[in-house]
Amino acid sequence: MLALSQSFIPVGSAKRMLVTGLLVVCFMIGLISLAIGGVDISLSQLVDILSYGEANSLQHAVIWEIRLPRLLLTVAVGAGLAASGAAMQAIFRNPLADPGLIGITSGAALGAIATIVLGNSLLSTFSETYGIYAVPMGAFLGCLVICALIYKLSSQGNQFTIISLLLAGIAINAIVSAFIGILTLISSDAELRDLTFWGMGSLAGNSFKMITPSLVIISVCCLFFFKMAKPLNIYLLGEQQAKHLGVNVTALKKQAFIYTALCIGASVSLTGMIGFVGFIVPHIMRLLMGPDHRYLMPASILGGAILLSLADILARTLILPSELPIGLITSAIGGPFFLVMLLKTYQSRGF
Numbered sequence: 001m002l003a004l005s006q007s008f009i010p011v012g013s014a015k016r017m018l019v020t021g022l023l024v025v026c027f028m029i030g031l032i033s034l035a036i037g038g039v040d041i042s043l044s045q046l047v048d049i050l051s052y053g054e055a056n057s058l059q060h061a062v063i064w065e066i067r068l069p070r071l072l073l074t075v076a077v078g079a080g081l082a083a084s085g086a087a088m089q090a091i092f093r094n095p096l097a098d099p100g101l102i103g104i105t106s107g108a109a110l111g112a113i114a115t116i117v118l119g120n121s122l123l124s125t126f127s128e129t130y131g132i133y134a135v136p137m138g139a140f141l142g143c144l145v146i147c148a149l150i151y152k153l154s155s156q157g158n159q160f161t162i163i164s165l166l167l168a169g170i171a172i173n174a175i176v177s178a179f180i181g182i183l184t185l186i187s188s189d190a191e192l193r194d195l196t197f198w199g200m201g202s203l204a205g206n207s208f209k210m211i212t213p214s215l216v217i218i219s220v221c222c223l224f225f226f227k228m229a230k231p232l233n234i235y236l237l238g239e240q241q242a243k244h245l246g247v248n249v250t251a252l253k254k255q256a257f258i259y260t261a262l263c264i265g266a267s268v269s270l271t272g273m274i275g276f277v278g279f280i281v282p283h284i285m286r287l288l289m290g291p292d293h294r295y296l297m298p299a300s301i302l303g304g305a306i307l308l309s310l311a312d313i314l315a316r317t318l319i320l321p322s323e324l325p326i327g328l329i330t331s332a333i334g335g336p337f338f339l340v341m342l343l344k345t346y347q348s349r350g351f
Contacts, residue, residue: 015295018288022302029309030075034067037316070203073211074312075305077203077271078281080218080263082304083225085278086285086297087256090232092162095286096341098279099264102169102257103150104143106176108268110183111142113195117183133210135198136269143265146172151257160250165257201272201327203312214266221263222301228255229293236291274327276334277304283341307333 035041039062041049049063081099089097099105115138119127127134153168154160187195231252235242239249268274285299311329318324 015289015292015299019295019298019302022299022306026075026302026306026309029306029313030071033071033074033309033313034063036313037062037067038321065207069206069208069211070312071309072215073206073270074203074308076211076215076218077267077274078277078304078306078308079222079301080267080304081274081277081308082281082300083222083297084260084263085304086282086293086300087225087228087232087260088278089282089286090236090293091253091256092166093236095283096279099260100275100278102165103146103172103176104261104264105268105273106173106180107146108139108143108265109199109273110146110176110180112136112139112198112269112272113180113183114138114142116195116198117187117191136210136214139269140265143261143268146176147257147261147265151254154257155254160253160257162253165253197325198272199327200325201274201330202323202325203271203315204323206270211270214270217266218263221259221266224255224259225263226297226301228252228259229297232256232293233291272325272327274308274330276330276337277308280334280337281307 031043031046035043035046039059041059041063045059046063049060084099085097088099088101089095091097092101112135115123115127115135119134123134123138126138130137150165150168150172153172154165156164184192184195231242231247234245234247235249235252237245242249242252281303282296282300285296285303289295289299308326308330311326311333315324315326315329
């Protein structure tokens with residue numbers, strides 16, 4: 001069972017106010033993200049540009065062709081990763097669970113790396129057909145194929161248990177890691193550089209045309225995660241209790257897995273590997289909101305958007321005119337947070 005914080009858990013009205021506050025913060029950080037960078041834009045200029053008023057042509061291009069698509073992708077990916085993390089933590093009934101635990105992200109990594117390394121040989125037709133979309137498509141398809149395999153292995157005998165899902169994920173993770181190692185070994189210097197940077201994560205170089213399919217998939221998945229809030233609340237009581245209360249536990253676990261696979265695949269396909277968002281944000285929001293997913297899920301969605309937006313601002317501004325990989329920023333935040341959690345766990349158990 002997910003451990004509850006011993007601190008004060010706010011009542012419904014206070015939780016709604018906190019969610020509203022997160023929405024306001026998300027909007028404000030979005031404006032800041034649009035305004036600052038290599039080309040600084042004032043608030044009045046930003047309002048002019050967004051309302052199609054008179055604006056400097058360079059600034060107009062910076063907002064509409066670079067920063068706004070990037071902001072929308074950042075918000076969507078942060079929301080999707082956090083919502084998927086909240087769903088996985090509920091399904092595993094463990095606050096340390098993460099979508100990567102069951103092999104979802106490794107499938108996307110295999111698809112992307114295979115496209116990068118084999119794009120001029122075995123997968124040349126695929127690369128020529130999809131052009132600039134080849135690596136995102138490869139990552140998304142790789143995620144779906146690996147997830148389908150894990151799903152098949154976990155659904156033997158019309159059962160879908162958490163243990164079988166975890167064991168299948170661990171086994172597939174190991175196999176996929178071996179294939180990734182082989183592809184890395186045979187890659188050229190240029191390919192090795194590309195796959196290394198893909199593995200560190202980046203939000204750069206995406207247009208409205210590029211991000212639209214992922215935005216639609218992530219938005220639909222987040223909507224379904226939100227609709228799963230009440231069944232997830234009942235599920236936290238235990239599988240047997242949930243069954244007695246009318247919840248189709250097997251279907252619930254399958255739905256959570258499928259939506260997580262689609263959401264992570266759509267996110268990672270465009271951004272590369274971004275770690276810790278799906279782990280940190282739901283845990284923090286659970287401490288603030290309690291375990292009620294009617295509030296925890298929207299709070300996690302907004303919290304993920306806020307965290308990744310802040311990380312993106314740092315990635316773009318810390319070493320101007322260059323840019324830090326955003327995966328390094330989230331790992332730098334998530335690593336110490338995980339260590340603090342680990343130390344607190346040891347202290348609470350008297351180690």
